[in-house]
Amino acid sequence: MDLDAYIATHLGQWRRLEDLVGRRRLTGAESDELLDLYQRVSTHLSVVRSASPDPSLVSYLSALLARARHTSTGTRTTTRHEVWSFFTSTFPASLYRTRRWWLATTLGSVVLAFVVGAWAVRHPEVFTEQMTRAEIDAYVGTDFENYYSEYPHHEFATLVWTNNAWVAAQCIALGVLGLPVLWILAQNVVNVGIAGALMVSHDRGSLFFGLILPHGLLELTAVFVAAAVGLRLFWSWIEPGPRTRLESFAAEGRTAAAIALGLVVVLFVSGGIEGFVTPSGLPTWARILIGVVAEALFFAYVFVVGRRAAREGVTGDVADFEQPATAPVAS
Known part of the structure; x- marks a missing residue:
């Protein structure tokens, strides 16, 4: 030419x-x-x-x-109405729609943590094989408690927020593979179980739960939700139902993205509690109460706001006009 x-x-x-x-x-x-x-x-x-x-x-x-x-x-800008709609409709509906997955993941993880903890208490060699006696005494005596006051409150809150957000992001991003999500989840659960066992076996159980529960209830719930979303994403292409595997994975992927965005805020709240409430001078019962209230508000958000949004037809997916065209399938 x-x-x-x-x-x-x-x-x-x-x-x-x-x-x-x-x-x-x-x-x-x-x-x-x-x-x-x-x-x-x-x-x-x-x-x-x-x-x-x-x-x-x-x-x-x-x-x-x-x-x-x-x-x-043209360009599309996010309005305040869309942000409000996301947090009052899309995000809670997504959580409600996937509730069976993350409730099962939460229950299984908690049971595993207690099983690991009970086993470690009965087999103290699991500690001595990894730590010296001096290291164990330091961890139980001061290190575990000082961890929450080692940095200024705002710096510590930011640190734990970004760390937990990274764990949650890994669970969702690696969901397509399935097994890495189980590995990440198991690592975190086993670490919590062993740490608790070490503290309990040295009569420091009240200190352990007094420091873990204020922020850990909401924080671990968010991680369990992320892990469940990742596993659901994996299952969407294993068992796509009446849709093609690509359509099923795309739909669940869009919902997973919505949940990931919302979890950033949930983890921000838990990070704030861990940074400012956990190391505070409040009585233990007051700190735990704050954690319980935060967890209760999250469940109310899911099962009141989310259920209402789901009944109104909100699925957590993007709007119909933003979705790609799909071919009809036989029911």
């Missing part, structure tokens, strides 16, 4: 598309013309790539088409 002749033939259309893209407002006729030129220039780019792939021309046409696509589709 004679590239120079091809450029000379179509340069006018490219310049016209550039002109339309650069305008702040377009009339109806100009919008129609822009779409027509977009299709034509897309064809031109395809021809150039296949017949005479000049790098500079390909780059120019690609950039021009990207600008035209942006102009034709």
Whole structure:
């Protein structure tokens, strides 16, 4: 193909598309013309790539088409109403819809933690094989308690927030593989069980639960939710139901993304409790009460707000107009 002749033939259309893209407002006729030129220039780019792939021309046409696509589709901004709708409808409905998964995950994890703790109490060699006597005495005597006051409150709250958000993000992101989620979950549960066993076996159980429960109730619930969402994501392509595996995975992936965004806020709250309440001078009963209230509010949020939203038809997925077209299937 004679590239120079091809450029000379179509340069006018490219310049016209550039002109339309650069305008702040377009009339109806100009919008129609822009779409027509977009299709034509897309064809031109395809021809150039296949017949005479000049790098500079390909780059120019690609950039021009990207600008035209942006102009034709416009931009979408998130409004306060959409944020409000997310936290009063989409997020709680997603949690309610997946409740069986994360309630089962929570129950199984708690049982595993107590089983591991009970076993470790009866087999103290699990501690002495990993720690010296001096290290055990330091951990039980001061280190466990001092961990919560080692940093300024705001720095510690930020530290635990980002750490817990990272664990939750791993559970969801690795959900497609399934087994890594179980490994991450088991690691965290076993560590909690062994730490509790070490404290209980040295008559420091009240200190352990007094420091863990204020923030741990909400924090661990959020991690269990993330793990359950990851496992549900894995199951969506193992058992897709009437949809194709791709459609099933895409739908659950969009819901998982919504839950991930909401959990950022939940973990922010638990991080604030861990940073400011857990190491505070409040009586133990008051600190635990704050944790119990935070957990109760979360469950009320799911089973009151979430149930109402679910009954109104909210699934946690994006709006219908934002979803890709799917082929009908036989029921």
